[in-house]
Amino acid sequence: MNVAIIGTGYVGTVTGACFAELGHNVVCVDIDSRKVDLINAGIPPIHEPELAELLKKHARAGLRATVDYNDAIPSSDIAFICVGTPSDEDGRIDLSIVRSASESIGDALKLADRDSYHVVVVKSTVVPGTTENVVAPLVRGERDDVGIAMNPEFLREGKAVYDFMNPDKIVIGGDPRSAGMVARLYEKIPCKATLTDIRTAEMIKYANNSFLATKISYANEIGNICKKLEIDVYEVMSAIGKDFRISEHFLNAGAGFGGSCFPKDVKALIGKAEELGYDPLILRAVVRVNEEQPMRMIELLVKQIGDVRGRRIAILGLAFKNDTDDIREARSIPVIRKLLGMGASVAAYDPLAAENMRTVFPDVEYCQSAADALSGADGCLIMTEWDEFRSLDREFDAMNEIVVIDGRRAVSLDRGVYEGICW
Numbered sequence: 158m159n160v161a162i163i164g165t166g167y168v169g170t171v172t173g174a175c176f177a178e179l180g181h182n183v184v185c186v187d188i189d190s191r192k193v194d195l196i197n198a199g200i201p202p203i204h205e206p207e208l209a210e211l212l213k214k215h216a217r218a219g220l221r222a223t224v225d226y227n228d229a230i231p232s233s234d235i236a237f238i239c240v241g242t243p244s245d246e247d248g249r250i251d252l253s254i255v256r257s258a259s260e261s262i263g264d265a266l267k268l269a270d271r272d273s274y275h276v277v278v279v280k281s282t283v284v285p286g287t288t289e290n291v292v293a294p295l296v297r298g299e300r301d302d303v304g305i306a307m308n309p310e311f312l313r314e315g316k317a318v319y320d321f322m323n324p325d326k327i328v329i330g331g332d333p334r335s336a337g338m339v340a341r342l343y344e345k346i347p348c349k350a351t352l353t354d355i356r357t358a359e360m361i362k363y364a365n366n367s368f369l370a371t372k373i374s375y376a377n378e379i380g381n382i383c384k385k386l387e388i389d390v391y392e393v394m395s396a397i398g399k400d401f402r403i404s405e406h407f408l409n410a411g412a413g414f415g416g417s418c419f420p421k422d423v424k425a426l427i428g429k430a431e432e433l434g435y436d437p438l439i440l441r442a443v444v445r446v447n448e449e450q451p452m453r454m455i456e457l458l459v460k461q462i463g464d465v466r467g468r469r470i471a472i473l474g475l476a477f478k479n480d481t482d483d484i485r486e487a488r489s490i491p492v493i494r495k496l497l498g499m500g501a502s503v504a505a506y507d508p509l510a511a512e513n514m515r516t517v518f519p520d521v522e523y524c525q526s527a528a529d530a531l532s533g534a535d536g537c538l539i540m541t542e543w544d545e546f547r548s549l550d551r552e553f554d555a556m557n558e559i560v561v562i563d564g565r566r567a568v569s570l571d572r573g574v575y576e577g578i579c580w
């Protein structure tokens with residue numbers, strides 16, 4: 158099938174590359190010509206394992222990119238909206254990018270052959286009602302022969318290609334004809350699609366992410382209580398995870414969740430609930446625990462070393478999780494902001510995300526290795542669970558004094574001061 162992908166960020170690029178791998182003809186559209194040029198050169202615009210191989214294989218063969226909607230949409234059978242859906246300043250969903258992409262699709266569809274059937278699919282995470290009330294009127298215009306569907310994405314950054322090709326669920330909302338066309342795209346993937354209506358598909362994505370975020374905040378809350386009782390929360394969670402009703406996943410207590418999805422999705426669902434006159438008590442608590450959690454790292458540090466003014470603090474890990482360069486809502490951000498505000502000097506190291514973080518904190522010292530960041534440091538905070546941190550050992554000896562506060566249970570140290578945030 159001829160597929161158009163609108164927006165070539167984490168979701169769009171991976172979706173485009175994977176559909177090309179599944180044998181479809183893909184054209185990606187982005188307003189950012191830098192990303193378009195990179196994709197056409199077979200180079201991923203973001204860091205994601207396995208993506209470079211796929212782009213190299215398919216660029217300019219089954220996959221190309223353009224900034225021109227008119228070049229992509231009229232000849233496509235199906236177009237996926239994969240643009241960002243950030244939070245506005247009140248935490249509610251900001252649909253301005255979705256609106257703008259929908260308008261551009263609508264304009265380009267005016268040029269399409271009148272006899273052809275087109276389906277526009279929303280893959281971006283949008284609150285229930287958006288696809289039918291916002292996207293559909295804009296893409297259809299005067300045309301009633303444009304099908305609409307909703308196909309939320311569940312991939313994890315850092316494992317995005319694997320997750321796309323090996324999903325545990327594919328959810329498609331829409332009328333039988335449109336949803337059937339979307340389902341055919343995934344035919345070669347051995348996973349039975351869940352077919353439903355559009356609003357339910359939209360809600361499934363929010364319920365899914367909010368539940369996972371709730372598990373993490375729950376583990377953190379139990380972890381904070383365990384810490385006071387000198388109980389190892391990891392032992393507790395490992396045991397309760399054996400209960401099949403709970404499962405062992407997403408119970409790692411630590412510095413909290415970040416990323417482009419959980420924080421904004423939970424807030425967007427809170428905003429939608431408020432709009433409907435419902436006060437979402439659990440979701441509010443999930444956000445509150447998550448916002449307070451990284452600050453506990455600083456409390457523990459100050460308890461150990463006192464005033465941080467003028468002291469060198471090593472931050473190991475900037476990305477919101479390992480295997481990605483994405484720093485959106487990373488827990489390292491409020492921690493660095495607070496430390497700088499307290500007069501500390503911050504020496505940071507991350508294998509991938511330093512360049513992205515430089516745009517947020519230009520005055521931080523970005524080091525080439527964990528050893529460089531630790532050298533001469535008065536304290537160290539571990540903010541991301543990078544594998545390479547697990548083998549750190551002698552590097553800590555170069556600190557002024559070994560004081561390590563671990564927010565991810567990434568290292569184990571048998572000397573100096575080592576404290577886990579929740580253990």
Ligand code: NAD
Pocket residue numbers: 163164165166167168169186187188189192239240241242254257258261280281282283310311312313314417418
């Ligand atoms: P992103 O910000 O990485 O990418 C969005 C892309 O859209 C950018 O390249 C941007 O230049 C482009 N864009 C902006 N306006 C455009 C326009 N008018 N026309 C064409 N392109 C335009 O976003 P993302 O992380 O890929 O997320 C996209 C959506 O998928 C969001 O709704 C997100 O919640 C959801 N989602 C993300 C993930 C994830 O792990 N990142 C997982 C599941 C779902």
